[in-house]
Amino acid sequence: MSKLKKLLAVDLGASSGRVILGTYDGSRIVTEELHRFANTPVEAGGHLYWNVPALLEEIKQGILLAVQGGSEIVSLSVDTWGVDYGFVDHAGKLLNSPHHYRDQRVGKYRPRLEELLPPEEQFRLTGNQPDPINTVYQLFADMQENPLLQERVDHILMMPDLFLYLLSGASSAERTILSTSGLLDAVTGEPSSEVFGRLGIPLRLIPPRVEAGTAIGTLRPELCAKLGCGPIRVIAGASHDTASAVASIPYADKDGAAFISCGTWSLVGMETKAPVLTPLSYEYGFTNEGCCGSGNRLLKNITGLWLLQETRRVWAEAGEDLSFSEMAALAGNEGAAQSFIEPNDPLFSTPGDMPGRIAEYCRSSGQRVPATKGAIIRTILDSLAKSYAAALKELEDLTGTTIRKVHMVGGGIQNKLLCQLTADAAGRKIIAGPVEASALGNLLVQLAALGELDFSRAAEVVGASETLTVYRPNK
Structure with a gap:
C-alpha cells in the first residue's frame, strides 16, 4: 500500500468514551488512544439520560486532536452499547435527551406491554430475550407516557446512528445495533409489523436500514471548517459495540x-x-x-x-x-x-x-x-x-x-x-485478546467499507496487530 490510512474509532462504553486513532499500513493496525472522557448518565427529575451535547463535544475534541497531530483522517465511525435511542422531530432536531437504559421508567408500563406481547412471543418473533431495558419496552413506555410523541417524532435513531447523524446529517438504521432492539423480525431482519402493530407503534419510526460497513456521508461542512479538517467520510460500522468486538476476534x-x-x-x-x-x-x-x-x-x-x-x-x-x-x-x-x-x-x-x-x-x-x-x-x-x-x-x-x-x-x-x-x-x-476489541473491530469494518481490506483477512490483520495470551485450565 502506497500510503498509510488513518481512521478514527469512537467507542462509547458504559463508563467512559474514547476516540482512538487507527493507522493501517496494509498488514497491521496500530491504535492510539487520543482522547478519553467520562460517559456518565445525567440524573434529572428522577430519571437517567445520555449527556448527548457533552459527548458530542468530546468526540469533536478527539477529531481536533487527530488533526492537530498532523493526521489526515480518512473516515470515522461510532459504536455504543445497544437498546438506547433518541427521537428526531420533523425538522431534524433531537427531541429531549435520550434515556439511559438503567432508567426505571419502564416498570409502570411493563405489565401492559407483556399483556399485548407476552415474553415468549417476543422471543419467537424477534429472537431477542425479553428484557425491560430493550428498546421495545422503552419505546412503548415513552409512547404511553406521552401520546403526542407519535405526532412530533419523525423517526428514532439508535445511539450510534444518532451520533453519526449529528456529525454528518445522514439518518440510517445500522443492522447490528437495531438487532438489539426487540423490534426486528428474527427471520427477515426487517421491522416486525406484528410487534409494531400489537403495540400501536408506527413502523415509519424506523429509518432505512443499512448493513454494517456502509458509508453514509461525510462530516458536516461547518464541522470540517471548525475543526480544520477535510471531508472525513462517516461510516455506519458494526455500530453495536459487541458486534464490533466479535468482528475483531482472530x-x-x-x-x-x-x-x-x-x-x-x-x-x-x-x-x-x-x-x-x-x-x-x-x-x-x-x-x-x-x-x-x-x-x-x-x-x-x-x-x-x-x-x-x-x-x-x-x-x-x-x-x-x-x-x-x-x-x-x-x-x-x-x-x-x-x-x-x-x-x-x-x-x-x-x-x-x-x-x-x-x-x-x-x-x-x-x-x-x-x-x-x-x-x-x-x-x-x-x-x-x-x-x-x-x-x-x-x-x-x-x-x-x-x-x-x-x-x-x-x-x-x-x-x-x-x-x-x-x-x-x-x-x-x-x-x-484483543483488549481494545470494539475499537479494533470498528476500524476493521471501516477499512472494509473503504475497500482497503478484504474482510476475510481480518483475523490475519488482528493477529499481526495484537499480542494474544493463552490460558489453559489448571488440573
Whole structure:
C-alpha cells in the first residue's frame, strides 16, 4: 500500500468514551488512544439520560486532536452499547435527551406491554430475550407516557446512528445495533409489523436500514471548517459495540469456538448461521443479534465488570481509591471464593452499595459473608467465571457443538486472574485478546467499507496487530 490510512474509532462504553486513532499500513493496525472522557448518565427529575451535547463535544475534541497531530483522517465511525435511542422531530432536531437504559421508567408500563406481547412471543418473533431495558419496552413506555410523541417524532435513531447523524446529517438504521432492539423480525431482519402493530407503534419510526460497513456521508461542512479538517467520510460500522468486538476476534477456525466479550457487561456466545429460536434457548436466557456481514450472534448477557466498577466507586467514596490492578492483586492473595453470587440477580442491576449488596445476597442465601476487600473481589471474579462456564455448557446444549476453545476479548481480559479462573471453571483453553476489541473491530469494518481490506483477512490483520495470551485450565 502506497500510503498509510488513518481512521478514527469512537467507542462509547458504559463508563467512559474514547476516540482512538487507527493507522493501517496494509498488514497491521496500530491504535492510539487520543482522547478519553467520562460517559456518565445525567440524573434529572428522577430519571437517567445520555449527556448527548457533552459527548458530542468530546468526540469533536478527539477529531481536533487527530488533526492537530498532523493526521489526515480518512473516515470515522461510532459504536455504543445497544437498546438506547433518541427521537428526531420533523425538522431534524433531537427531541429531549435520550434515556439511559438503567432508567426505571419502564416498570409502570411493563405489565401492559407483556399483556399485548407476552415474553415468549417476543422471543419467537424477534429472537431477542425479553428484557425491560430493550428498546421495545422503552419505546412503548415513552409512547404511553406521552401520546403526542407519535405526532412530533419523525423517526428514532439508535445511539450510534444518532451520533453519526449529528456529525454528518445522514439518518440510517445500522443492522447490528437495531438487532438489539426487540423490534426486528428474527427471520427477515426487517421491522416486525406484528410487534409494531400489537403495540400501536408506527413502523415509519424506523429509518432505512443499512448493513454494517456502509458509508453514509461525510462530516458536516461547518464541522470540517471548525475543526480544520477535510471531508472525513462517516461510516455506519458494526455500530453495536459487541458486534464490533466479535468482528475483531482472530479466529484460526470458528468450528468449536465460542467468545466472551468482557466489559461492564459480559456477553457469552458463539456465531451461528441463523437465529436459534427454540424453547430451550428462551429458557436459558439467550438472545440473537446480528453479526457484521451475515450470520447471527447467539449470546447471553451476564452482568460483568459493572460489579467491580460499582464496588470500586463505593470504596473510593469512602476514602480508599483502589485501582483495578490493585483490586486484582487483593483477589489474587485470597484463596478460592467461599461464597458465590448470581451476577444477573436484580439486586446488582442498579447503582448503589455493591459490597453491601454482596453481603446481603450471601446472608440471604445462607453463605459466608466475605470479610475482607480481597474476599469480596474474589467472590465477584469466581462468580463471573462460574457464570461464564455455565453459559458455555448451555451453548453446547443449544447448538449440539462441542466448544473446545474460547476467545475472550475486551477490557476485562486485563484482569489475568479472571481469565485463568474462567479457563479453570470452564475446563477449556482461553485465547485472550484483543483488549481494545470494539475499537479494533470498528476500524476493521471501516477499512472494509473503504475497500482497503478484504474482510476475510481480518483475523490475519488482528493477529499481526495484537499480542494474544493463552490460558489453559489448571488440573
